[in-house]
Amino acid sequence: MTHTTDFIAELFRAANEAEKITAFEKRRLLERAMRTIYDLRDKAGMVPGKGLADAADRIRITSATLDRRSTGDVRSALLLSADMIRSLKIALDAKDQVLRDG
Template sequence: MSLLAGFIVELVRAANEVNKLRDDEKCRLLQRAVRTIRDLRVEIGIPESAYINDAAIELLEAYAQIKDGRSDADVVRAALLKAAGMIRDLKIIRDAKDEVIDGDATH
């Protein structure tokens, strides 16, 4: 299993067990997810977004709620699942782009 696939599994598992996680664990996962999303976007050529409606901003908002001690399990769960979905989607795009560049794609 690739590192990204393993991280996606970790995010989903954490979302399913969010009530068992300490706040520092939730924060660590969300920070890592935002960094991973940013890195994947750069890798596949998606320009950085300064728009407030960027989906990654929602992850940072959940992080801020945890840090402020006002996090809700449902909000954290949703953020972890959103992060997993975003990373999965970006991984698919990156892998497809790599196939096209390498000439391995079949039509």
């Protein structure tokens, strides 16, 4: 497995055990997810649309307001993070494949 794939699995595990992990761990995972999402977007040449709410903003807001969030909100943010990272990884892998084949 790659580092990114391992992190996606870590996010899924954390979402499944959200009530068992500390607020510090939740915040650390969400902040790491945000850095990963922004890094992968940058590598893919993607820029979030202006004027529209970006899904990444939901993750950032959940992380910033973690003390006021329910376990369900945190679980949703962790799952959204994992899904976004997975989708970006697939897009980058496809882009790399096209460049190799092209």
